Amino acid sequence: MLKIDIQKAMLSAEGKTNLEVCSEIQDNELLCLFGHSGAGKTTLLRILAGLTKPDKGRIVFNDTVWFDSEKKINLPPQERNVGYMFQDYALFPNMTVEKNISFAQKEKNKNEVDKLLELFDLEILKNQHPEKLSGGQKQRVALARALAAKPNVLLLDEPLSALDFDMRLALQHEIRKAHDLLNTLTVMVSHDLQEVFHLASSVIMLKNGTVINRGAPAEIFSENTYCFQQRVCYQFNQ
Amino acid sequence: MLDQDFINTLLLTGKLAGWTTFILFIVGFPMAYVLAYKRFWFKPIVEALISMPLVLPPTVLGFYMLIAYSPQNAFGRFLEQHFNTRLAFSFEGVLIASVIFSLPFMIQPLQNGLTSIPKSYRETAYTLGKSEFTTFIRVLVPNMIPSIITAAAMTFAHCIGEFGVVIMVGGNMPGETRVASIAIYDEVQAMNYHTANQYSFVLFIISLLILTLIYSINGKKKIFL
Numbered sequence: 001m002l003k004i005d006i007q008k009a010m011l012s013a014e015g016k017t018n019l020e021v022c023s024e025i026q027d028n029e030l031l032c033l034f035g036h037s038g039a040g041k042t043t044l045l046r047i048l049a050g051l052t053k054p055d056k057g058r059i060v061f062n063d064t065v066w067f068d069s070e071k072k073i074n075l076p077p078q079e080r081n082v083g084y085m086f087q088d089y090a091l092f093p094n095m096t097v098e099k100n101i102s103f104a105q106k107e108k109n110k111n112e113v114d115k116l117l118e119l120f121d122l123e124i125l126k127n128q129h130p131e132k133l134s135g136g137q138k139q140r141v142a143l144a145r146a147l148a149a150k151p152n153v154l155l156l157d158e159p160l161s162a163l164d165f166d167m168r169l170a171l172q173h174e175i176r177k178a179h180d181l182l183n184t185l186t187v188m189v190s191h192d193l194q195e196v197f198h199l200a201s202s203v204i205m206l207k208n209g210t211v212i213n214r215g216a217p218a219e220i221f222s223e224n225t226y227c228f229q230q231r232v233c234y235q236f237n238q
Numbered sequence: 239m240l241d242q243d244f245i246n247t248l249l250l251t252g253k254l255a256g257w258t259t260f261i262l263f264i265v266g267f268p269m270a271y272v273l274a275y276k277r278f279w280f281k282p283i284v285e286a287l288i289s290m291p292l293v294l295p296p297t298v299l300g301f302y303m304l305i306a307y308s309p310q311n312a313f314g315r316f317l318e319q320h321f322n323t324r325l326a327f328s329f330e331g332v333l334i335a336s337v338i339f340s341l342p343f344m345i346q347p348l349q350n351g352l353t354s355i356p357k358s359y360r361e362t363a364y365t366l367g368k369s370e371f372t373t374f375i376r377v378l379v380p381n382m383i384p385s386i387i388t389a390a391a392m393t394f395a396h397c398i399g400e401f402g403v404v405i406m407v408g409g410n411m412p413g414e415t416r417v418a419s420i421a422i423y424d425e426v427q428a429m430n431y432h433t434a435n436q437y438s439f440v441l442f443i444i445s446l447l448i449l450t451l452i453y454s455i456n457g458k459k460k461i462f463l
């Protein structure tokens with residue numbers, strides 16, 4: 001279980017805001033962070049990964065304290081064992097697909113690399129460098145790489161935002177596969193309602209740094225809610 | 239035929255440029271890393287000091303190096319008392335001055351190379367459990383090869399053409415401090431235009447080759463910059 005109780009001052013397009021999140025995420029949960037740009041979704045994800053330091057609070061994963069401002073504990077990303085997938089996928093250009101995946105392993109195991117290549121349908125591309133891959137292929141490599149490290153927590157920052165609609169649909173399946181493979185706690189940032197309904201077991205809705213709703217997608221986006229209507233209109237216009 | 243003095247002078251020039259490039263590569267990479275990724279309040283002063291040789295007349299640095307090397311001052315006295323060495327008008331003295339004077343030519347391309355690598359590469363490596371050192375060796379260095387070649391080649395080429403610092407600190411001692419650029423000046427003074435032309439032609443060709451190498455590599459590998 002991941003317990004989060006943090007505060008962090010942020011500078012968004014609308015000026016200074018304060019990110020305040022107090023929540024618990026269960027093991028095996030696939031949680032979606034949902035909200036407008038600048039709401040603090042990516043900042044929260046980075047805080048969980050140890051890439052951004054909160055101003056104060058506490059983060060505890062199972063029995064391990066990741067961050068405690070009072071006790072001055074702040075575990076670096078290397079010691080949190082999280083898999084973080086960036087929007088740009090951040091595949092290393094100097095490594096082939098296979099090397100990108102094996103680099104992530106803590107102990108080298110070629111069989112596991114082969115399994116991941118097979119699982120994400122990457123065998124034929126294993127000797128290619130990232131610059132030769134399409135957006136969808138890059139996303140699959142980035143997922144496979146994140147899983148190769150056998151993370152305790154999988155953090156996905158808008159994993160499908162750079163892809164077209166058809167590709168999004170196809171790759172939602174891959175994310176589900178990644179989550180189910182390790183049965184790991186997954187936190188994902190998304191703007192896309194369809195994506196949230198398809199993937200998330202629960203949703204945290206953020207607005208200007210504050211959690212305004214938390215629950216299952218069906219509860220949060222009930223057809224009567226103003227928020228749901230706004231979202232549908234927005235995405236229809238898109 | 240080329241005489242022995244001519245060959246020795248060119249070898250000495252290559253030796254000075256080679257050692258300067260090697261030393262700066264070892265010293266410059268950590269400095270470039272700190273300047274590219276770390277924040278500290280006096281960073282602008284450090285960056286300004288490193289860039290000073292770009293705007294400062296070489297004779298200014300040469301003058302201060304001579305003062306520092308003098309046994310009448312602390313640094314020179316320390317070297318004389320503990321190592322029985324005087325750096326003025328010696329190859330080692332010229333080498334130290336050359337390293338300082340070529341700092342920006344090594345550090346700036348390396349710093350630019352490091353900052354042009356997306357931050358997400360480093361952060362991904364960290365979340366995968368890799369240390370800063372492993373990330374540097376396995377992720378950063380391989381993705382900035384053109385910048386490394388540019389830094390090394392620019393430093394080497396700049397050293398070959400160095401004149402002011404060498405003549406101030408090293409003078410014109412054959413086999414010790416008389417590098418090609420000094421020899422050209424010396425030969426012209428003695429009206430040996432043929433020998434001056436030979437030196438000049440060699441320096442011209444070497445510099446042209448090095449710059450062509452830099453431009454061709456950077457043209458091909460732009461994707462990594």
